Amino acid sequence: MxxxxxxxxxxxxxxxxxxxxxxxxGSGPSGxxxxxAALAAKxxxxxxxxxxxxxxxxxxxxxxxxxxxxxxxxxxxxxTGTSEATVVRxxxxxxxxxxxxxxxxxxxxxxxxxxxxxxxxxxxIAVDDPIADVVAKLAYDEQQTLADxxxxxxxxxxxxxVSAAAAARRIDVYGVGASGLVAQDLTQKLLRIGLIAHxxxxxxxxxxxxxxxxAGDVAIAITHSGxxxxxxxxxRVAFEHGATTxxxxxxxDGPVTQYADHILTTxxxxxxxLRPAAMSSRTSQLLVVDCLFVGVAQRTYEMAAPALAASxxxxxxxxxx
Amino acid sequence: MxxxxxxxxxxxxxxxxxxxxxxxxGSGPSGxxxxxAALAAKxxxxxxxxxxxxxxxxxxxxxxxxxxxxxxxxxxxxxTGTSEATVVRxxxxxxxxxxxxxxxxxxxxxxxxxxxxxxxxxxxIAVDDPIADVVAKLAYDEQQTLADxxxxxxxxxxxxxVSAAAAARRIDVYGVGASGLVAQDLTQKLLRIGLIAHxxxxxxxxxxxxxxxxAGDVAIAITHSGxxxxxxxxxRVAFEHGATTxxxxxxxDGPVTQYADHILTTxxxxxxxLRPAAMSSRTSQLLVVDCLFVGVAQRTYEMAAPALAASxxxxxxxxxx
DNA sequence: CACCGAGCCGAAAATATCTTTCATACGTGA
DNA sequence: TCACGTATGAAAGATATTTTCGGCTCGGTG
Numbered sequence: 001m002x003x004x005x006x007x008x009x010x011x012x013x014x015x016x017x018x019x020x021x022x023x024x025x026g027s028g029p030s031g032x033x034x035x036x037a038a039l040a041a042k043x044x045x046x047x048x049x050x051x052x053x054x055x056x057x058x059x060x061x062x063x064x065x066x067x068x069x070x071x072x073x074x075x076x077x078x079x080t081g082t083s084e085a086t087v088v089r090x091x092x093x094x095x096x097x098x099x100x101x102x103x104x105x106x107x108x109x110x111x112x113x114x115x116x117x118x119x120x121x122x123x124x125i126a127v128d129d130p131i132a133d134v135v136a137k138l139a140y141d142e143q144q145t146l147a148d149x150x151x152x153x154x155x156x157x158x159x160x161x162v163s164a165a166a167a168a169r170r171i172d173v174y175g176v177g178a179s180g181l182v183a184q185d186l187t188q189k190l191l192r193i194g195l196i197a198h199x200x201x202x203x204x205x206x207x208x209x210x211x212x213x214x215a216g217d218v219a220i221a222i223t224h225s226g227x228x229x230x231x232x233x234x235x236r237v238a239f240e241h242g243a244t245t246x247x248x249x250x251x252x253d254g255p256v257t258q259y260a261d262h263i264l265t266t267x268x269x270x271x272x273x274l275r276p277a278a279m280s281s282r283t284s285q286l287l288v289v290d291c292l293f294v295g296v297a298q299r300t301y302e303m304a305a306p307a308l309a310a311s312x313x314x315x316x317x318x319x320x321x
Numbered sequence: 322m323x324x325x326x327x328x329x330x331x332x333x334x335x336x337x338x339x340x341x342x343x344x345x346x347g348s349g350p351s352g353x354x355x356x357x358a359a360l361a362a363k364x365x366x367x368x369x370x371x372x373x374x375x376x377x378x379x380x381x382x383x384x385x386x387x388x389x390x391x392x393x394x395x396x397x398x399x400x401t402g403t404s405e406a407t408v409v410r411x412x413x414x415x416x417x418x419x420x421x422x423x424x425x426x427x428x429x430x431x432x433x434x435x436x437x438x439x440x441x442x443x444x445x446i447a448v449d450d451p452i453a454d455v456v457a458k459l460a461y462d463e464q465q466t467l468a469d470x471x472x473x474x475x476x477x478x479x480x481x482x483v484s485a486a487a488a489a490r491r492i493d494v495y496g497v498g499a500s501g502l503v504a505q506d507l508t509q510k511l512l513r514i515g516l517i518a519h520x521x522x523x524x525x526x527x528x529x530x531x532x533x534x535x536a537g538d539v540a541i542a543i544t545h546s547g548x549x550x551x552x553x554x555x556x557r558v559a560f561e562h563g564a565t566t567x568x569x570x571x572x573x574d575g576p577v578t579q580y581a582d583h584i585l586t587t588x589x590x591x592x593x594x595l596r597p598a599a600m601s602s603r604t605s606q607l608l609v610v611d612c613l614f615v616g617v618a619q620r621t622y623e624m625a626a627p628a629l630a631a632s633x634x635x636x637x638x639x640x641x642x
Numbered sequence: 643c644a645c646c647g648a649g650c651c652g653a654a655a656a657t658a659t660c661t662t663t664c665a666t667a668c669g670t671g672a
Numbered sequence: 673t674c675a676c677g678t679a680t681g682a683a684a685g686a687t688a689t690t691t692t693c694g695g696c697t698c699g700g701t702g
Binding site for chain 3: 072073074084085087088098099100
Binding site for chain 3: 373410421
């Protein structure tokens with residue numbers, strides 16, 4: 001077997017020196033383009049990997065884009081009680097080359113909000129909320145999650161993942177816990193259009209199966225935290241065996257991505273006691289998975305069309321009247 | 322055991338009317354032109370009072386706000402074959418303190434134009450849609466489904482179901498196929514807050530287990546079509562054994578409801594070849610299930626709170642960087 | 643036809659803003 | 673408690689923006 005190693009995964013125990021990328025504009029962990037309006041979502045997504053000071057900056061930016069857009073680096077640093085360096089660092093983390101570009105994006109966002117008039121019912125669900133409120137809040141929240149996910153999804157990565165999956169000899173999907181259900185959902189649908197797909201929730205079996213993979217196969221890991229060992233391990237094995245690997249995660253900087261050829265980022269909605277993170281992450285993951293599926297169905301249309309029709313027929317038969 | 326019979330068949334279902342307002346990032350397709358035209362108009366208005374060089378700059382800015390927003394003073398000066406000073410002068414004339422602010426406004430303008438571009442999301446997903454459109458359409462569609470579901474959900478029925486579940490000795494959930502995953506999702510969450518819940522995908526085992534149920538227990542059937550025999554059968558058994566029965570279905574007039582004490586209606590979005598019904602029904606079912614869960618968590622807060630906190634902690638531990 | 647003045651224009655200096663570097667302080671785990 | 677790694681801000685360094693200033697063109701005038 002070939003021991004593949006992903007070279008771009010930065011600073012692994014190294015000197016931590018300057019990150020001047022090779023070949024010029026490299027920069028950063030994974031920033032194909034800057035983000036348009038997905039900024040609020042991105043802030044939430046990346047918040048966990050931020051330091052305290054950076055979080056303060058990110059929060060200020062997310063809360064008042066318009067106001068921050070009017071500020072210079074120094075101004076924003078003072079406002080948040082931090083230094084210019086921290087502001088720049090935050091901008092970088094959010095995917096921009098520097099503060100200047102973040103500021104530009106901020107101005108755009110402000111303009112959009114201005115014209116879009118965001119309703120923003122940002123209240124948490126309380127213990128004594130009447131049931132009707134619960135329904136409204138949950139629905140709103142999931143809608144928000146969907147919008148954020150769609151805005152933050154990297155279509156280039158998605159396209160690459162779709163291509164790989166459409167041409168794959170075999171597709172393995174790893175996920176445990178709530179993500180396991182998403183993995184099964186994806187698998188069910190892929191099977192339905194005639195592809196060979198398996199979902200693995202058992203870490204041991206997953207690894208055992210991952211060994212079978214080779215170039216041309218696709219392995220997909222689904223984990224919100226990005227650091228679920230039970231899911232990373234099989235992905236690593238698949239990666240090292242030459243399979244094309246995809247990570248669907250809410251932490252694009254987490255350990256999983258170390259072994260992922262393509263990274264699909266799910267959005268993280270703020271969570272609260274009565275609204276566990278699993279809820280919105282699931283919604284987000286499902287959207288990503290749906291996109292992946294539809295993309296694959298498009299690419300394999302010749303095969304998928306009759307298969308879809310057939311399963312549709314088969315189902316109708318079970319419906320008694 | 323008593324052979325229960327439901328006296329009024331076909332009652333229940335909610336209004337089912339389509340929801341109107343949705344929050345989300347919908348953004349008006351083409352509202353009144355707010356600010357974008359403002360700048361273009363200003364350019365035209367002030368053009369006569371501009372010198373030749375300034376006109377060149379103004380023209381460039383009006384024609385391609387987005388492109389110009391990406392340029393520095395020097396860049397724009399070169400592009401228009403003028404000097405930095407001229408660019409700044411133009412910016413001043415247009416009413417900004419300097420180029421920096423013009424650039425910010427330009428970025429905002431670009432973003433507005435961008436968002437105003439409705440990508441024709443009212444259309445079905447086609448085989449040759451670019452991947453970005455697929456994402457947008459799917460997200461939009463699922464948002465719509467959520468809005469519809471929330472609007473059509475009967476909160477009285479939901480409240481009744483919540484009460485029953487919160488007080489239940491044991492909760493059984495039936496679902497096959499895609500609905501099976503929803504059943505599992507609900508079960509996972511209920512288990513997490515200390516309730517006793519089981520999901521059954523195997524019809525035979527489901528029936529076998531349903532026999533165990535009695536008054537005070539709750540049985541929940543999840544079926545989009547409302548006529549999935551494999552799910553109706555266990556619900557019937559549970560119903561006849563005295564359990565409180567709940568149906569989560571897209572057809573409030575379908576056969577399942579015959580044995581359901583409480584009916585929770587999911588919405589049905591239009592489907593197409595590349596967008597199977599399973600997709601939107603799943604979204605809808607999950608929202609209902611989430612509402613049910615949160616409702617139950619509220620009612621059993623004393624018990625649920627520590628459980629939720631505990632699982633939160635357990636998860637947080639895996640988040641270490 | 644030559645001269646003159648007014649205002650346009652751009653090169654370069656001056657300033658503001660952004661970015662990088664580096665030493666220090668803090669928190670964390672042994 | 674100590675040692676290590678990391679986060680953080682002050683200040684130096686690099687860019688971008690603004691201002692200054694002198695050349696230039698153009699239109700009018702003797």
